[in-house]
Amino acid sequence: MMPRPCKSILKNTALVAAFSIAGWAETASARDHLYGALDNPDLLNCETQRWSSRPGEADKCYRALQSLEYPPLVRAEAFWALGDLQNANTAFQTAQNAEPENAEVRLRWGELFMQTFQYQEAYNLFAEALELDPENAYAHIGAAGALAQGDNGEEVNAHMMTVVENALAPAGARLRGLVMMSRSAMQQDRYEDAREILDEAQELAQENALPRMELNALEAALAFMTHQPHEQFVEAALAEAPGYGDAWAIPAYFADITRRYRECGEFYGKAIEVQPDHWEAHLELGVNQLRQNQVSIAREHVQIAYEGDPFNPKTVNMLRLLDTFIEDMQVLNFPDPPQGPFPTLELRLDKKETGILTNYARELAMDSINLYRERYRFEPKAPVIVEIYPNHEDFVVRSIGMPGVGILGVTFGYLFAMDSPIAHPRGESYHWGTTLWHEMAHVFTLEASNHLVPRWYSEGISVFEEWRTGPIPGRKIPNNVLQAMAQGKFLSIAELDDGFMRPTYEDQVIVSYMQAGLVFEFIDIEYGFDKIVDMLYLFRDGISPVEAIEQVMEISVRDFDRHFKQFIDIEYGPMLSSMGVWQEDHRASYAALEEENWEEAVAAAERANFVYPDYVEVDSPYIAMARAYSRLGDEENEFLTLQTFWEKGGYAPRALLALADRYIERDMQDQAHEVLKDVIWADPYNQELHVKLGDLYLERNQPKEALEEFRVLLALDPVDKAAANLRMARAYQALNDMDGTMEYLMTALDIAPQYRDAQMMLLELSRTTE
Amino acid sequence: MANRTLPSLCCFVALLPSLSQAALYITIVQGLGGQPEYDSEFTESREKIEAASHSMTAAENISSFNGESASRENLLKHFADITARMNEDDRAAIYLVGHGSFDGETYKFNIPGPDLSDTDLKNILENFPGQNHFLVNTSSTSGAMLESIVGEGEEASNPDYIIVSATRNGNERNSTHFGRFFADALTNEEADLNKNSTVSIEEAFDFATRSVESYFEEAGRLSTEHAQLRGDGAAQFSLSRLSEIQIESENxxxxxxxxxxxxxxxxxxxxxxxxxxxxxxxxxxxxxxxxxxxxxxxxxxxxxxxxxxx
Incomplete structure (x- = not known):
């Protein structure tokens, strides 16, 4: 293939659409209808057969076109239609060599690259076609489709409008443009706009005798999204093209992006019944089955997708993940055996992590399930499945099919997947306990609303639960969100979903998370928690958030926004007005620390804490202050500072471990225990934590709990193995388990025969048993 | 009376026949700091190593060089002298504490006047009688010295002596932290993983390596140094004793x-x-x-x- 210069226009293809039409590629990978892009009569004859018959019935017609008597461009199309992409590519190359000035060759070659997910190459070809023929409407549409994989919305729209607003453009190209626009409108929940665009497209198709099966598939999707009957539109599409799998796959896509996974799976299943070689439908069906815990059948469909279309990187990623999933993951049910028809909880952990995370994940998951059951008046009707991945990219592929995306957890219904604490570098601020708590809340809000809860509502409740009932309660609002608050960037409640789905500035998603959490703080304080749950159940009937607020809270959205703003002003107004001062003092406290000016570090941190005493992120002024006190030798103030930091919800592991030491020194064992338990939810891989906690349990005569901590310590492959084994022996001794005691004591002595403490224990035991 | 002590109980069997004759010659060289904070750090490390060394061998077998005394001429003469005094059973341990440089071809340990080169160090090691001698170079770019002495990649040989460098190669040019952690290990019980009250080369190396990793992790920075250890017997070669281990008494x-x-x-x-x-x-x-x-x-x-x- 001719080397092509790379114009780097396409960025991260895995990101959720930041602009209007990124979803286009979801179904663009199959060879679409020509919509009049080519006019060779023999080719069009085959095309007519293809779309009007069952899959495979037009193959004979296409095979005839492979003859050398046909132009290379027609042969390329024939190879492509028959699934022979390599020969199609070669034929396009030949066609280009034969007709270097023919824009159609580059246009169609570009479409082939689109099918093989090489969007940059595709764009380059569309751009070359436009150089040869600047008015080529199909090339404009192709360029828009390729650019839609990146984040260059303005260029996409420019190409699109060049065609759609040009009455002289070929009707087929305009129809393609309208199809893309209607899809985009639906992705943005702009159903009325989508309706208008589809009406225009239907009229255009009718006037020009263009195919309507894709329009009908979109009609079906729109009907589904707006809770109307959709089957008649699918039937119409299939009546026109009996082998048109997209008749179901397009509605399936929209079910997917709105988290209606049951319908999504059902629709994709129907798509492959209609069109068994719809490889993307196989893949998405597999992905969806994996969300619903059907691992074996999921793998079958992903494998079929791979064999049919090995070019799709999402398929390749998913296959790799499934191999990992099957080989490396261990399934643990709780209770085991179940006390009802199914276990309450199914944990899926990497085998390397079961010795470390099982007890902690179980404790947190069961606590959250029991709490949410009560709070959301919902009894789970299936086991809650929690998958924890030690490799972040595995988790992301499992969640959205493509690596490279910065998410921590994803909930699909009764199943959620999340990053393990080891998936992030130690020292980062990843708090896995909070992530688990957050995702578990999604399980309840999704299932209680039959998956019809709006995104902001579900996220808001999850954040609210983090703050109210999570492992480290307390509002935690990052610095960048405070700045956004100060700049008045919060959205109206009616538009809050846009902040998640269609962010317009870099931090808007996280700002929207925090705003949504604060909305529920506001509702809870001003109207009572029951209102939150009452509204949640209304979504089951397809009621919009605006209607739910008006119905349950008996207040208009405008008044709601106004009251919420007053709430924010009261809660954060004074702090936000001093934001600049706080930022300066915050910065100054760490700068002074760096300069070893301990007195100034304390003073600056004190000033910062006075303005905003609840800021307890890992760069909290409390941390700077405690370190400075420590360097000043002021142990009492160091202790008091660390204690305040922890009581306000601070979770920085090193600070909490230091606080636990201070508590132990003061014989405040209960507090030390609570602090150390909190470190588990932040950094369970910390060996020092398990030593301290296990020793504390032994001290408190809780040998069973001590044993569990020392087991985790051993699972972490500690540096000092002899000491870890001796601790195990001591815990077993406290449990009067001599076999266990001797097993671990002798392991310690095998590692370190001259280990005096272990020798003494052996001596003592030998005398006791004599 | 003074009690005689064993270098390491874990290698008792191997060393027992020659205990009465074998001697350990320890040389500590503090290079140029260039800045007061480095001078202070290097001095502290040297002093720790000196103190730990006294738990391992007689005072007359410990030589320490810093400032003007740490010249190439003095050092080469010193090593020639102890080489002449050593027999096949004796061992030598060399600590280089300071900065190093690498110009792409030659490694140099920075001392007053002409520097000690990788060739100088290789000659010193090869001239010692017997084997299992030890050299630790805590300087920046010291990995280049290692490559020069034992070779690179697949061509690297397994030397008859034990060599530790603070860096992987000559490209790791930042001043290192490995040295101070290695010196710390010699008096730190946490380094003594087999609980035999002595710290071996391997234990000190592991302790220092872990400490360097933690240092960079806590600082939230990518590590700019990756220490290396070559040669056999690092677990058996003791560098310090944490408490007195008696092997003789008047009683x-x-x-x-x-x-x-x-x-x-x-x-x-x-x-x-x-x-x-x-x-x-x-x-x-x-x-x-x-x-x-x-x-x-x-x-x-x-x-x-x-x-x-x-």
Whole structure:
């Protein structure tokens, strides 16, 4: 293939659409209808057969076109239609060599690259076609489709409008443009706009005798999204093209992006019944089955997708993940055996992590399930499945099919997947306990609303639960969100979903998370928690958030926004007005620390804490202050500072471990225990934590709990193995388990025969048993 | 009277025949700091190493160089002198504490006047009689010295001596943290993983490597140094003793007990070498019996010492 210069226009293809039409590629990978892009009569004859018959019935017609008597461009199309992409590519190359000035060759070659997910190459070809023929409407549409994989919305729209607003453009190209626009409108929940665009497209198709099966598939999707009957539109599409799998796959896509996974799976299943070689439908069906815990059948469909279309990187990623999933993951049910028809909880952990995370994940998951059951008046009707991945990219592929995306957890219904604490570098601020708590809340809000809860509502409740009932309660609002608050960037409640789905500035998603959490703080304080749950159940009937607020809270959205703003002003107004001062003092406290000016570090941190005493992120002024006190030798103030930091919800592991030491020194064992338990939810891989906690349990005569901590310590492959084994022996001794005691004591002595403490224990035991 | 002490009980069997004759010659060289904070850090490390070295060998076998005394001429003469004094059973340990440089071809350890080159260091090691000598170079770019002495990649040879460098190669040019952690290890019980109250090269290396990793992790920075260890026997070569381990006493009763315990410790090591020749249950049973006897002896020694105390 001719080397092509790379114009780097396409960025991260895995990101959720930041602009209007990124979803286009979801179904663009199959060879679409020509919509009049080519006019060779023999080719069009085959095309007519293809779309009007069952899959495979037009193959004979296409095979005839492979003859050398046909132009290379027609042969390329024939190879492509028959699934022979390599020969199609070669034929396009030949066609280009034969007709270097023919824009159609580059246009169609570009479409082939689109099918093989090489969007940059595709764009380059569309751009070359436009150089040869600047008015080529199909090339404009192709360029828009390729650019839609990146984040260059303005260029996409420019190409699109060049065609759609040009009455002289070929009707087929305009129809393609309208199809893309209607899809985009639906992705943005702009159903009325989508309706208008589809009406225009239907009229255009009718006037020009263009195919309507894709329009009908979109009609079906729109009907589904707006809770109307959709089957008649699918039937119409299939009546026109009996082998048109997209008749179901397009509605399936929209079910997917709105988290209606049951319908999504059902629709994709129907798509492959209609069109068994719809490889993307196989893949998405597999992905969806994996969300619903059907691992074996999921793998079958992903494998079929791979064999049919090995070019799709999402398929390749998913296959790799499934191999990992099957080989490396261990399934643990709780209770085991179940006390009802199914276990309450199914944990899926990497085998390397079961010795470390099982007890902690179980404790947190069961606590959250029991709490949410009560709070959301919902009894789970299936086991809650929690998958924890030690490799972040595995988790992301499992969640959205493509690596490279910065998410921590994803909930699909009764199943959620999340990053393990080891998936992030130690020292980062990843708090896995909070992530688990957050995702578990999604399980309840999704299932209680039959998956019809709006995104902001579900996220808001999850954040609210983090703050109210999570492992480290307390509002935690990052610095960048405070700045956004100060700049008045919060959205109206009616538009809050846009902040998640269609962010317009870099931090808007996280700002929207925090705003949504604060909305529920506001509702809870001003109207009572029951209102939150009452509204949640209304979504089951397809009621919009605006209607739910008006119905349950008996207040208009405008008044709601106004009251919420007053709430924010009261809660954060004074702090936000001093934001600049706080930022300066915050910065100054760490700068002074760096300069070893301990007195100034304390003073600056004190000033910062006075303005905003609840800021307890890992760069909290409390941390700077405690370190400075420590360097000043002021142990009492160091202790008091660390204690305040922890009581306000601070979770920085090193600070909490230091606080636990201070508590132990003061014989405040209960507090030390609570602090150390909190470190588990932040950094369970910390060996020092398990030593301290296990020793504390032994001290408190809780040998069973001590044993569990020392087991985790051993699972972490500690540096000092002899000491870890001796601790195990001591815990077993406290449990009067001599076999266990001797097993671990002798392991310690095998590692370190001259280990005096272990020798003494052996001596003592030998005398006791004599 | 002064008690004689063993370098490391774990290598008792291997070293026992030559204990009475073998000597350990320790040389510590503090290079140029260039800035007061480095001068201070290097001095602190050198002093720690000196103190730890006194737990391992006679004072006359410890040589320490810093400032003007650490010139190439002085050092080459010193190494020639101890080479002449050493016999086949003796061992040498060299600590280089300071900065290094690498110009793409030659590594140099920075000292007043002409620097010590990688070739100088290789010659020094190769001229020592016997084998199992030890050199630790804590400087930046010291990996280049390692590559120069033992070769690179697949061409690297397994040297007859043990070499530790603070960096992977000559491209790691930032001033290093490895040296101060290596010096710390010599007096830190956390480094003594086999709990035999001595710190071996391997233990000190592991401790320092872990400490460097933690340092960079806590600072939230990518590590700019990756220490290397080459050669066999690092676990058996002790660098410091954390507490006195008696092997002789004027009290004949204690002396007898000490000898019995030494013999038992040797038996334990011998048993561990033979563990694959027996079932695990049999091994554990024998180990338990030996360790128990060793523990009893230790207790009797302590009791005797307690009753003998004024």
């Amino acid at each position: 004949p009763v204690i002396n007898d007990l000490l000898q019995q315990r030494l013999a038992l410790d040797a038996e334990i090591e011998n048993l561990q070498l033979r563990r694959n020749q027996m079932s695990n249950a049999e091994y554990i049973q024998q180990l338990q019996a030996l360790v128990l006897r060793s523990a009893e002896l230790s207790e009797r020694i302590e009791n005797q010492q307690g009753s003998a105390a004024p």
